[in-house]
Amino acid sequence: MNTTEAIVQEQLDAYNSRDLELFLSFYSDDIVILDFPGEKVTISGKEALRNVYKEMFENSPKLHCEIVSRIVFDDKVLDHERVSGRYGVDLVEVVAIYKLREGLISSVHFVRKNTK
Structure with a gap:
C-alpha cells in the first residue's frame, strides 16, 4: 500500500470507528467536498467538515x-463505497474521488447514483 492509499484507508478506518478528531486529522x-459532475461545493473548510461529521457520528x-x-x-x-447505518438513510452508494496534497486530503468529489 502506498502512502496516498494508506492515508485514505486510515481516514476510512477513523470514519468507521466514528473517531472525529482522528478522521479530521487526514484533511x-x-x-x-464537491458533488460530481460540476463544481457544486457541499462542504468548504475543516470546521464545516467537523460540524457535518460530528452530527453524523453522534447520530449514527x-x-x-x-x-x-x-x-x-x-x-x-x-473508492466505490457502500455506507450503511447512517441516520435517516438505509444505504448510500457513491464513488468518492479523494485528491491529496502534501500528505492530506485536499478535496473529495462524490459521484452519486442517478435515482429515477
Whole structure:
C-alpha cells in the first residue's frame, strides 16, 4: 500500500470507528467536498467538515463504510463505497474521488447514483 492509499484507508478506518478528531486529522484546513459532475461545493473548510461529521457520528452508532473497489492513481484514490447505518438513510452508494496534497486530503468529489 502506498502512502496516498494508506492515508485514505486510515481516514476510512477513523470514519468507521466514528473517531472525529482522528478522521479530521487526514484533511487539509481548506478541504473542499464537491458533488460530481460540476463544481457544486457541499462542504468548504475543516470546521464545516467537523460540524457535518460530528452530527453524523453522534447520530449514527452503526455507521459503516465498505469499499467495493479502489483505484489508486497518482495523488488520487477512487473508492466505490457502500455506507450503511447512517441516520435517516438505509444505504448510500457513491464513488468518492479523494485528491491529496502534501500528505492530506485536499478535496473529495462524490459521484452519486442517478435515482429515477
